[in-house]
Amino acid sequence: MAYTLALHVNGREVEIHSDDPDMPLLYGLRDELGLHGPRFGCGLGQCGACTVHIDGKPARACVTPLSALSAGQSVLTLEGLGTPERPHKLQQAFIDEQAVQCGYCINGMIMQSAALLETQPSPSEGEIRAALAHNLCRCGTHQRIIRAVARAARA
């Protein structure tokens, strides 16, 4: 029954163990690796709070079963993007714009935006809004988040 998956998470080689290959990646990252970046919001792929990058592409960790991954794939989480001491330009822009209220959704906002900037380094405001259309924020921090992404694009 035991199932083991070897992954590169934030540049480290790790193993995730589960008794169920259908366990979503989110629980492996949070409960087994102790990561705080990816967050449980809905378990339905609707809100985006759990967003990580798998091989550079944004993915909803709450609906990505371990069995959908292959050994050796790379997973990047908010912790791997940057640290308070060495923040990624998006993280720095979110600090500069004070683009957080409760902050529960912010992992998804930053990870989704990081993927956007990979493919579109100078997005328009409309493109930023469209890229984040499926990431939900309840506090109403939308305008600051848009400004932060635009600031990071300029950085």
Next chain:
Amino acid sequence: MNQILSRRTLLQAAGALVVSFTLAPRGAEAKSVAADEVDAFLAIDAQGLVTVYSGKVDLGTGVRTALTQIAAEELDVPLSRVNVIEGDTALTPDQGPTYGSLSIQNGGMQIRRAASTARAALLRLASTRLGVAEADLLTADGVVRPRAGGEGIGYGALIGAGGFALKLDKDVPAKNPESYRVVGTSVARLDIPDKVTGRFTFMHDVRVEGMVHARVVRPPALGATLLEVDETSVQAIPGIIKVVRVGNFLAVVAGSEWGAIRGARALKARWSDWQGLPEQARLWEHVRGTKVVKDDVTSNVGDAPAALAAGAKRLAATYDFPIHTHGSIGPSCAVAELRDGRLTVWTASQMTHALRKQIAAMLGMKPDDVRCIYVEGAGCYGRNGHEDAAGDAALLARETGRPVRVQWSRADEHGWDPKGPPTLIDLAGALDADGNVVAWHSNFFVPQGAAGNVPLVAAELAALAHETVMAPGNIIQNSALPYAFPAIRTVCHRLETTPFRPSWIRTPGRMQNTYANECFLDELAAAAAADPIALRRRYLKDPRGLDLIERLVALANWQPRPSPARGQTAAVARGRGVSYVKYELVRTYIGAIAEVEVDRATGTIHVARVFVAHDCGQIINPDGLRNQIEGNIIQTVSRVLKEELTFDRGAVTSLDWASYPILTFPEAPEVVIDLIDRPAEKPWGAGEPSAAVVPAAISNAVFDATGVRLRSVPFTPARVKAALGTI
């Protein structure tokens, strides 16, 4: 299978947020938590580091940063030397729940008083030690020194770890606001660097040694009775520790979180049928037919019924505002541990002191044997499910003898958090022949009850001790008007019941009541062919309110004319609408002007821009305040355009974000704010007030654009199309 973080690891990860995880042993000298003592609020250690103990908690609003500013300012210490402990019943004074926009106004001012009392004591101590008169000493950077120069003494050396042993002294003068260096500045939020890098510890990240995971299994209908549980249905799932059943309370406990989720999904249980909810399509008939247990007459000026009858032009309208859910992005979560007869609960509760008593009552324990420790959760915007998850965890800790983490599912949160109750409002008004408002008579149909403890779901389901009185919040506030009409009667008919367990959601009652009042006033203005702002100015006698209106007019470049706008023939109609209120008629002033675009073909309303003028007196942190106002506006645009709980006769059916949609990025309006700072005035609340003016500003703007009056929230495309007569 889970990596268990040790307490030390967690402590390090949490930084200053969580200081101590075990109850102090009995008999040990406890830290003061008496709300009239300086030591309850403040401690200064031998190194001069200041710890502030706050009963008010940061619900993601930035209030921790603001409280740090208040304490640092009043004590004359650098911000970096102040740490804040929040909502720990063993350490912090009970300053009341974190609700009602009172964290700065009440909580912050108690901390300011404690700090000014402490500063005066430090001056006295230094005077003795230095042999210099107090008047010849000053405080700066955590040091008391002679004004004339020379050696000073640091606070740490003066007070050591000894404590002040003083009562809060209301006669000690607080600092002159003109000398402020930290209060009134946009200090960056202390929590944001950790929150944007994954280093922050939310409630959902708390791990305790030996902890197991639970998921609750709620009844399929709110009042259903649990008839039978088939425990063999989860036998095949690895790691299941226990199926817990207490009355109608049911949960699955497992060694891993995923195991608990699988168990909860697989568990077969048989429940009785229950269909006690009203038919949603006839909700307003149900509300109108609910027994009235008392009338609260919130204002009575002149003889409104007589003046109404005598009016030259009479108007009447009915407004309704639906049931809303809090919609926290992170479903509620809590951890509880029962050890040696003492219970520790880690919770994102906005009211840990009250929760402690509720949990103690539920489990038949002494409140002194229960400690609730606040850990920040997802924004709750009122009393959501945080307390209920704590109740679940406490009960499960007792039933399993293990530390238990309870994580609600999305459906648990949408289905079982307490709801903002439905509100129905009848209004009547009259104009004289010259277009003056001569009568106003309103009737509000709202549940009985006030603020208080909302009963815990676990206690209700398990039939353990719980409150039986409803607590929807102070929902009759702002039913009375800020305007001086010659005849006014406003009555709140308090209903015996409401369909769902009620609680407060941001701006409870004030939002619904202001919506009806400010829309209906707009109806009167249109009937009088008056500019909506001109009509408000005519009856607004409060100079501070008039000042705010003037600032708002300038901010939005409002051009006076009656609504609706003439000659709108385009496919997309544009309009502007205004709304104003003085919060609870005693504090924060807010005015808003919304600019909307209405697509006649689709019925879609786009709120393009909202202008806000805001006067909450002294501003502690201008950018933090702007952040709160922006949040109030955008969140309320969501509530007004999109949100409505749906239900069948047994339970909530809007159990996810597809069935309960909220505003998305493409729809979020621009928010333009004018902050009116009054440093010499008291600081009033800002967490809720600006939400109150949003619904009416939107409805009035839609009327301006289309000539159609929307009186039923949410203003969905289907309703707009129906109102426009295009379907």
